[in-house]
Amino acid sequence: MVGASEIAIGLAIAGSGVFGHLAPGLHLAAAAALVVKEVALNRR
Amino acid sequence: MNVRPASFFDYKPRERVPFKQHRDPMAELREENPLSSQAFEVAHMGTDITLDYAHHGVAGMAAGGAALGVAAVSACWGVARLRSSALPDKIDGIGHLALAGSSGMHALEHLGGVHLPGGPALEVVHGLATVGLGVSELIRARQEGPAGP
Numbered sequence: 001m002v003g004a005s006e007i008a009i010g011l012a013i014a015g016s017g018v019f020g021h022l023a024p025g026l027h028l029a030a031a032a033a034l035v036v037k038e039v040a041l042n043r044r
Numbered sequence: 045m046n047v048r049p050a051s052f053f054d055y056k057p058r059e060r061v062p063f064k065q066h067r068d069p070m071a072e073l074r075e076e077n078p079l080s081s082q083a084f085e086v087a088h089m090g091t092d093i094t095l096d097y098a099h100h101g102v103a104g105m106a107a108g109g110a111a112l113g114v115a116a117v118s119a120c121w122g123v124a125r126l127r128s129s130a131l132p133d134k135i136d137g138i139g140h141l142a143l144a145g146s147s148g149m150h151a152l153e154h155l156g157g158v159h160l161p162g163g164p165a166l167e168v169v170h171g172l173a174t175v176g177l178g179v180s181e182l183i184r185a186r187q188e189g190p191a192g193p
Contacts, residue, residue, distance in 0.1 A: 002178075002181055002185075003178045003179065003180075003181030003182035003183075003184075003185060004178065004182065005178075006174055006175075006177055006178030006181055007174075007175050007178035007179065007182075008178075009174050009178075010171045010172065010173070010174030010175030010176075010177070010178055011171065011175060012171070013167055013170055013171035013174060014167065014168045014170075014171025014172055014174075014175070015171070016092075016167055016171075017146075017163075017164040017165065017166070017167030017168040017170075017171060018164065018168060020164060023096060024093075024096040024097070027089070027092045027093050027096055028093065030089060030092070031089045031090075031093060034085060034086070034089050038082060038085075038086075041078075041082070
């Protein structure tokens with residue numbers, strides 16, 4: 001789960017660089033994936 | 045026992061060891077606090093989102109200042125990570141340096157109105173480095189089996 005959410009964060013950040021007009025939504029998606037990652041890390 | 049607080053560059057890079065493996069307590073003292081990386085990631089994400097919505101006025105200046113702080117911390121972190129011999133740490137270091145560059149450009153844009161090219165490319169590098177870390181985490185979890193983290 002940690003690895004998958006990290007991949008999601010990376011794709012969202014890279015996507016915000018490629019598609020600048022979608023950056024606000026992609027940053028929110030990255031933040032959501034970060035929440036998932038932190039929850040998974042704290043459940044270890 | 046005399047334990048002195050370590051400086052930022054004294055921190056041992058994060059080791060990717062099996063979760064249940066016995067670890068030396070002194071080695072744990074020398075490692076970075078996981079809360080620091082979590083706090084930095086939350087600060088980075090919060091700054092990115094704020095920069096998307098705050099362009100002018102006090103909020104824009106505050107977002108620019110926060111981006112400057114993220115850039116400085118990320119640059120230090122990236123240099124420290126690049127000193128490690130482990131490949132995932134080197135990838136993490138490259139990603140942090142790219143984040144430092146893109147955050148610095150955002151800060152210049154919000155604080156001084158200076159537009160520099162290359163910011164989106166640095167964001168792509170940072171994103172791809174994060175994807176690489178996620179893949180290495182998945183591989184490590186698979187090697188350790190269902191009992192691992």
